[in-house]
Amino acid sequence: MMMRPPLVEVRGMTKRFGALTALDDVSLRLAPGAFHAILGENGAGKSTLVKCMMGYHRADAGRLLVDGQEHQVAGPRGAHHLGFGMVYQHFTLVPSMTVAENLILGRDDLPAVVAWAAERERMEAFLRRMPFRVDLDRAAGALAAGEKQKIEILKQLFLGRRVLILDEPTSVLTPDEADQILGVLRTMAREGQVTVVLITHKFREVEAFAHEVTVLRAGRRIGGGHVKDLTRGDLVAMMIPPMLAVEALTVLDDKALTAVRELSLAVGAGEILGVAGVSGNGQRELVETLAGQRSPEAGLIRVAGERYRPTRRQMRRRRVFVLPEEPLSNACVRTMTIAENLAFRNFDEPPIAVTGGFLSRRALHDRGRELIDRFKIRAAGPDASLDTLSGGNVQRTVLARELSQSPKVLVAQNPCAGLDVAATAEIRGRIMAARNAGAAVLFLSEDLDELMELADRIVVMFEGRLVYETARAAADPHVIGHSMASHL
Template sequence: MRKIEQLEMAGITKLFHGVPANKDINLSIRSGEILGLLGENGAGKTTLMNILYGLYQPDAGQVLINGKPVRISSPQESKMHGIGMVHQHFMLIESHSAMENICLGYDAAPLVFPKAKLKRQIIEFSRKFNFDVDLDKPIWQLSAGEQQRVEIIKALFNGADLLILDEPTSVLTPQEIKELFVILNKMKDEGHLIILISHKLDEIMELCDRVTVLQKGAIVGDAETKDVDKKILARMMIGRDVIFNIEREEIPSSDRVLSVDKVVVTSDKGIPVVSNISFDLYRNEIFGIAGVSGNGQKELVEAITGLRKIESGSIVLDDQEISNLSPRAIYDKGISHVPEERIKFGIAPGLFLYENAILKQHHLKKFASRLSLAYNTVKDHTRGLIESFQVHAPGISIPTKNLSGGNIQKLILGREIDDNPPVLVASHPTYGLDVGATEYLRKQLLKRRKEGGAVLLVSEDLEEIFELCDRVAVIFKGEFMGVLKADDPKLCDIGLMMAGSLRI
């Protein structure tokens, strides 16, 4: 028996330190419906869903299930009511295996935990999705895409009536997104209720029946998707038009800046995960690495940025060998890095905004004054960064973790790009950004390219790869299946290359 036929949020208001994150929100969803929740970074989407999931208590308003008010004071209570959630930032336990994480919160466990049986069921379940995850690996060894798959399997396996998905597809491949959508549509047909938060308007248009748009904590629009299009939605969200296809001007290629030669890197388990990869990166170039996450791109990026040792081969920056130098030394030589798991590796969540704004630069002369930081300079710098990268924050002396997901991303991107690094290594740089911020960031990357910078772009978003890159490498099981110019017609077979069935 389905517990939820209809769910309503009525007059929900949530304040943080007196500032409203949600203002008098009224929202309703019924069985067999998929509702999209849209809004700029910081609009209040995650806060609203965290209320439904029992992580926050509203200051006013109530939740009604089948017309009756209910109390949801913890995630356990929320689960009891039949609500499940895939979180924007992964909430997995690092040292536990993927399997253990999926089983956490599994209610039907009898006295002795049926590990083997559950494992079989989970394997079967993930096969149904075509989600490939090594269930025995601890979470800390998994790439962001793999962790996202684990989060989704976990939420679905625990079988909720109402499923909340907070940006579930940010690091999935197009193929995986397709599979997920098949499942979600099936759930909808079975009478489930689904709320999807996404910045990808195509996804909202494809999957949702209805969409609700938030702006600065309040609802500014509500529409059936059949009555609107992407442009209208973007305008509702950010109050202006957005360019969906940015022009990339032709620039002749220039000097080589980075040379990666026959690099071999092993995983945390000592198994080779990057085998003999070679490529050159030139000034005025954006070089893309496309592939399903978990095929070695994480380890390759870590090797280039000094976070992981290489077993053999060489990495040369401007004629200097840099392989196996410390991350700090590599950064100082001119390689900036936007890591894929930005919240985990890109910031110290408890530190203030102005501290995170100079996280890797605090030792530089411009921010130091004798024995301490030059606080006024640092704060001025932070204010500049926030303004140019449009980070919405109530102030710079607040813990960074209090910003919305997308705004944390913008702060890190600003920090890494603002200094005009000769080489920028960026993994999924626009993941989590709203359409306006994505447009801005892509323009920034093209600006770096024009000014002589080189960008190594790791992404699973093919649209992004094609829009920005001059050349594209496709990685599969630690090897390049081919390196092609972005306008090469052979790239129409990129899907086959990503799956490892075609080498060019």
């Protein structure tokens, strides 16, 4: 009869390789009979975590407890003694040896002379309890990929391992083979025969087979829980960093009073986060901070998971673009030409910039003409002064400059305020197109109907804080309106 798998706890595991922290204070609990998935992108720290558990790496900090007893695992043999076994992404079978020989080869106490009659009897008794049927006399090299993976799993169970760690085990299998093997292991886990740890980056495997999931990102545990309580969107949000993240941001206004108070928000790629609020609740200061026009007192801004400072160089490199309120006074120079205003982002790059630090007037003119035509700016030409344009066409000019380089992050504050129906429809359509192309859009507006039409999620900003959040599908205009007027 198979022994019950142990309770396994990892507490505060940390592993560094030189200056790189591959694993940062990660904790994990594996109840007996759990099927626990560890989900994350490449480089998230998944393999580092289990290799620390298996003794391949020595952790710099943290504890490993098995049935409440702390253990120092000096190497794989120590992990085997605790009942841990690992199945790797690539096969470890010896192709020229039989299945029986491969099963016994993994023993830590392999004798010089094998008593094959006794071992065969033990193997056959073991296989009678297993859901897989295999030919012990067949050469491992003659087996198909799915059969080899079954042998790898059987080898660990035959050797008494009751905590099976599977490192991307389905990468070489067909979907049917993967489903069969993971399905059998799920049944064994439910029956309390084994605990399974599945390292994967495949959402479908987590949703179909795991009971619990832990999500790692950049070496840290981001979240997790019971799979039945989490949606695909929840897992994606934990696994992939938001394109724009604001963390505990505090900003002062022109009178040195706090305008933004420890504000945190996140916007995913291909999402519009609408910020509702009555004017004067910190929206302008937030946008100016994101645009690099105002310095924060505290907090962080991240783009694609990396710390971001809104300098001109970083904005260009990270492709962060801004449509501010009142563009004539905040995003343009009215006495300069349309072409010059359109080139504010890239005047120092070829083909406009030429050798010797000079500008090519022809390239400047041609680029201006291209954007005027593309964004339907009604103007006498690229050399016309910006102050000859209507309000809607000034906004189109700013839109052309900010959207022409495929933004990753777009911040827009009241971009349609005061415009006619045609200009409003044009600008909203351009913003939706940017979102559909994968941009993260932070959309601040005092027009609740506009937010209800465009946003995927809506938050309310009141006195510098976010005081309410809802998905658009569940949004109640009355609740949002009340939150805009006073914090509930």
